Amino acid sequence: xxxxxxxxxxxxxxxxxxxxxxxxxxxxxxxxxxxxxxxxxxxxxxxxxxxxxxxxxxxxxxxxxxxxxxxxxxxxxxxxxxxxxxxxxxxxxxxxxxxxxxxxxxxxxxxxxxxxxxxxxxxxxxxxxxxxxxxxxxxxxxxxxxxxxxxxxxxxxxxxxxxxxxxxxxxxxxxxxxxxxxxxxxxxxxxxxxxxxxxxxxxxxxxxxxxxxxxxxxxxxxxxxxxxxxxxxxxxxxxxxxxxxxxxxxxxxxxxxxxxxxxxxxxxxxxxxxxxxxxxxxxxxxxxxxxxxxxxxxxxxxxxxxxxxxxxxxxxxxxxxxxxxxxxxxxxxxxxxxxxxxxxxxxxxxxxxxxxxxxxxxxxxxxxxxxxxxxxxxxxxxxxxxxxxxxxxxxxxxxxxxxxxxxxxxxxxxxxxxxxxxxxxxxxxxxxxxxxxxxxxxxxxxxxxxxxxxxxxxxxxxxxxxxxxxxxxxxxxxxxxxxxxxxxxxxxxxxxxxxxxxxxxxxxxxxxxxxxxxxxxxxxxxxxxxxxxxxxxxxxxxxxxxxxxxxxxxxxxxxxxxxxxxxxxxxxxxxxxxxxxxxxxxxxxxxxxxxxxxxxxxxxxxxxxxxxxxxxxxxxxxxxxxxxxxxxxxxxxxxxxx
Numbered sequence: 272x273x274x275x276x277x278x279x280x281x282x283x284x285x286x287x288x289x290x291x292x293x294x295x296x297x298x299x300x301x302x303x304x305x306x307x308x309x310x311x312x313x314x315x316x317x318x319x320x321x322x323x324x325x326x327x328x329x330x331x332x333x334x335x336x337x338x339x340x341x342x343x344x345x346x347x348x349x350x351x352x353x354x355x356x357x358x359x360x361x362x363x364x365x366x367x368x369x370x371x372x373x374x375x376x377x378x379x380x381x382x383x384x385x386x387x388x389x390x391x392x393x394x395x396x397x398x399x400x401x402x403x404x405x406x407x408x409x410x411x412x413x414x415x416x417x418x419x420x421x422x423x424x425x426x427x428x429x430x431x432x433x434x435x436x437x438x439x440x441x442x443x444x445x446x447x448x449x450x451x452x453x454x455x456x457x458x459x460x461x462x463x464x465x466x467x468x469x470x471x472x473x474x475x476x477x478x479x480x481x482x483x484x485x486x487x488x489x490x491x492x493x494x495x496x497x498x499x500x501x502x503x504x505x506x507x508x509x510x511x512x513x514x515x516x517x518x519x520x521x522x523x524x525x526x527x528x529x530x531x532x533x534x535x536x537x538x539x540x541x542x543x544x545x546x547x548x549x550x551x552x553x554x555x556x557x558x559x560x561x562x563x564x565x566x567x568x569x570x571x572x573x574x575x576x577x578x579x580x581x582x583x584x585x586x587x588x589x590x591x592x593x594x595x596x597x598x599x600x601x602x603x604x605x606x607x608x609x610x611x612x613x614x615x616x617x618x619x620x621x622x623x624x625x626x627x628x629x630x631x632x633x634x635x636x637x638x639x640x641x642x643x644x645x646x647x648x649x650x651x652x653x654x655x656x657x658x659x660x661x662x663x664x665x666x667x668x669x670x671x672x673x674x675x676x677x678x679x680x681x682x683x684x685x686x687x688x689x690x691x692x693x694x695x696x697x698x699x700x701x702x703x704x705x706x707x708x709x710x711x712x713x714x715x716x717x718x719x720x721x722x723x724x725x726x727x728x729x730x731x732x733x734x735x736x737x738x739x740x741x742x743x744x745x746x747x748x749x750x751x752x753x754x755x756x757x758x759x760x761x762x763x764x765x766x767x768x769x770x771x772x773x774x775x776x777x778x779x780x781x782x783x784x785x786x787x788x789x790x791x792x793x794x795x796x797x798x799x800x801x802x803x804x805x806x807x808x809x810x811x812x813x814x815x816x817x818x819x820x821x822x823x824x825x826x827x828x829x830x831x832x833x834x835x836x837x838x839x840x841x842x843x844x845x846x847x848x849x850x851x852x853x854x855x856x857x858x859x860x861x862x863x864x865x866x867x868x869x870x871x872x873x874x875x876x877x878x879x880x881x882x883x884x885x886x887x888x889x890x891x892x893x894x895x896x897x898x899x900x901x902x903x904x905x906x907x908x909x910x911x912x913x
Contacts, residue, residue: 290411290413290432291310293308293309293310293435294308295435295437296437297436298437298441299437299438299440301439301440302401302402304337304400305399306396307398308393308394309393309394310392310393310394312392313389320385321385322383322416323381323415324341324350324392324413324414325379325413325415325416325421326339326377326378326396326412326413327375327377327412328376328398328410328411329373329374329409329433330374330398330409331372331374331401332373332374333401333402334374334398335398336378336399337397337398337399339378339396340394340395341380341393341394341395342392342393344391345384346382346384348380348381348382349380349381350378350380350396352376352378352379353378356416356421357376357377358893358908359421359422359836359910359912360377361908362910363421363835364412364431369408369410369433369740369741371740373407376398378396380416400439403439404439404440405438405439405440405441406438407437408433408434408436408437409436409437410431410432410434411432411433417912419834419837421836422836423655423657423658431720433743434743449743449744449745449804449805450744450745450804451802451804452801453525453802453803456525456767456776457798457799457801458525459525459526460472461795462499462532462798463501464498465496465534466496466516466518466532466534467497467498467510468499468797468798469492469494469495469516470492470760470780470797470798471490471515471560471702472762472776472778472799473489473561473564473702473762474489474764474766475487475488475566475766476766479565479568479636480635480637481637481706481765481766482766484523485521485522486519486520486521487520487766487767488517488566488571488597489517490515490516490573491515491561492559493512493515494512494514494515494516494534495510495511495794495797496510496511496512496513497510499795505792505793506790506791506794513534513535513542514558514559514560515545515546515561515575516532516533516534516544518532519533519597523767523768531601533545544558544559546575546593546608548577550609551610552577552588553577553588556580557577557578557588558577558578558579559576560578561574562575562576562590562627562702565629565631565645569596570594570595570596571593571594571595571596572594573592573595574590574593574613575590575591575592575626576624577590577591589611590611590613590624591608591610592610593606593607593608594607594609611674612674613647613674613689615689617690619842620655621651621652622654623650623652623662623692624649625664627648627701627702628647628705629647629648630705630706630707630734632734633645633668638707639709639710643667643668645667645668646705647663647666648661648663648664648705650702651692652701655834658697658698658721659698659699660694660696660697660699661696661703662680662693662694662695663680663692663695663735664677664689665677665678665685665734677689682695695735695736695737695738698717698719698720698721698741699717699721700717700718700719701759701760702759702760702762703715703716703718703760703761704717704763705734707734708809712730713732714728714730714731714763714773715728715729716728716763716773717762718759718760722758722759723759724747725743725745725746726743726744726745726775727742727743727744728741728744728804729741729742730742730811740810742810745775745777749779749796753779753793754789755789756782757780757782758779758780759778759780760777760778761776762776763775768803771806772805772806773803775802775803776799776801777799777802779796779797779798779800781796830844830845830855831843831844832844832907835909835910836909836911837881837912838912839881841879842876842878843855843877843879844875844876845870845874845876852869852870852900853872853899854867854870854899855867855870855877855899856868857879857897858894858895858896858897859892865889866883867884870898881913890911890913891912891913893908893910894908894910895907896909
């Protein structure tokens with residue numbers, strides 16, 4: 272029996288390579304040969320700069336590659352295994368992030384071609400299974416053999432399709448779906464008059480309890496106000512979009528009569544946003560995108576991105592704090608806005624924002640093991656790619672607005688400097704959630720890679736990580752039901768969840784950069800969808816004990832490299848507080864040292880241009896990089912591609 276996976280990855284930000292379909296077996300024997308057929312569409316015409324193609328397949332580590340070939344309208348050829356490109360994919364997408372005992376097999380086409388129109392490429396792949404039996408989730412990555420695309424994080428340039436389940440050596444078919452649709456919750460936000468669709472949904476228990484929310488503030492960002500024809504699902508005039516609205520939900524059930532929606536009206540009876548930026552740093556043209564919040568003794572502390580549309584498509588100007596109370600009928604009172612330092616831009620153009628996910632571990636939050644802190648998770652946005660990573664800060668309730676007292680996790684210690692915050696996981700969405708489930712269990716829920724058809728989670732036994740491999744729990748069906756669609760910003764709502772299940776929402780939109788007017792043709796598109804996931808199905812992280820001193824030593828002498836692979840230069844960033852001068856050496860795979868640097872204790876980075884110590888350009892390939900101090904050695908791999 273074969274399973275067909277149609278249109279698994281779509282173009283998100285730009286046109287480019289994308290999977291049309293993947294046809295793989297549902298079942299295989301041990302030590303058996305299997306055939307997989309992959310169809311790829313490339314709609315970026317090449318005219319003068321031919322590139323070879325790359326196909327990477329994530330498989331169990333006891334599988335082996337046999338052969339692969341491809342055809343398209345005018346050409347045909349074969350794929351061969353490439354260790355260099357496999358090393359590169361391993362750097363960008365570590366196999367253990369997906370599942371244990373997996374590996375990447377990266378294949379390079381024998382020829383590059385030029386073409387003037389979009390092409391369909393059909394790939395036939397033969398693999399041999401191994402001795403291990405069980406259910407395995409395969410992954411597929413395709414791109415062109417050119418530097419920086421693999422690690423770009425752009426699903427148009429380097430689409431990733433995962434997971435594809437196969438049963439090896441078993442007698443029953445594997446479970447493929449872990450979450451269940453929550454139709455009643457989804458229908459609660461499928462409305463035909465007034466508030467008729469939005470994204471950016473956050474739920475804040477007004478009594479502060481994550482376990483027993485009697486009344487919940489639900490905030491939205493961009494919102495349509497107007498009618499939707501119930502027969503055609505088309506929006507009807509007059510319909511306007513405002514930047515933010517909210518709702519009040521009584522209880523924790525998806526009951527129509529229990530929720531009320533709120534938006535403002537101007538003097539001409541036109542709908543307007545609830546909040547407009549009024550802080551000292553606010554500029555003309557700024558508007559608010561609402562984020563997460565927390566309730567403390569009847570005061571809501573709500574965080575908002577201050578956005579500006581002057582820089583296409585828009586830019587982040589800052590993060591504001593909005594404090595307010597809510598009267599008995601749901602109206603806001605005593606609204607005050609403040610500027611905060613929770614938006615930071617690094618010298619290399621990377622940005623981090625705090626307030627996307629807030630996890631209170633305090634007595635008032637009714638969590639299993641309160642430690643007295645409120646945790647703020649940040650979305651770290653890479654300037655050189657679409658990758659988003661997670662950082663974390665914490666503060667005591669009494670220091671919520673005393674930002675000098677906030678602490679940021681640097682990978683080893685809590686420090687008071689936001690710029691030293693370490694990235695603790697990757698491939699998250701701009702909006703996400705971190706939730707405590709059990710005394711030492713934490714789960715991060717997000718849309719994999721920011722915008723995609725996969726809702727995923729990673730678990731940890733600490734608010735600061737480390738987090739285990741990616742677990743994919745939902746393949747968004749809207750990708751099959753609509754044209755020009757994207758899904759994003761998955762997050763959990765523990766305060767609205769039922770016992771032993773975790774309620775999760777995600778947003779649905781037209782493809783970013785697509786036709787905005789499609790929203791008027793499909794008035795049922797732009798609204799949150801809900802699923803739930805059984806808590807007893809969560810794969811919790813199990814980390815072997817290690818001494819604090821050993822962990823501290825390793826973290827204090829770590830480094831990272833980007834871009835990797837690289838073409839002409841690579842930036843090496845040093846992390847932690849080094850007290851000794853270090854030496855960094857680069858070796859080829861034969862163990863020969865090709866370059867070495869002296870690194871002072873205060874040095875934060877250095878750049879290597881791919882030349883030997885004598886200034887001779889080095890050939891493409893994998894190189895080992897080693898950082899040595901008096902008491903520690905740290906290693907990594909980098910890939911030079913010319």
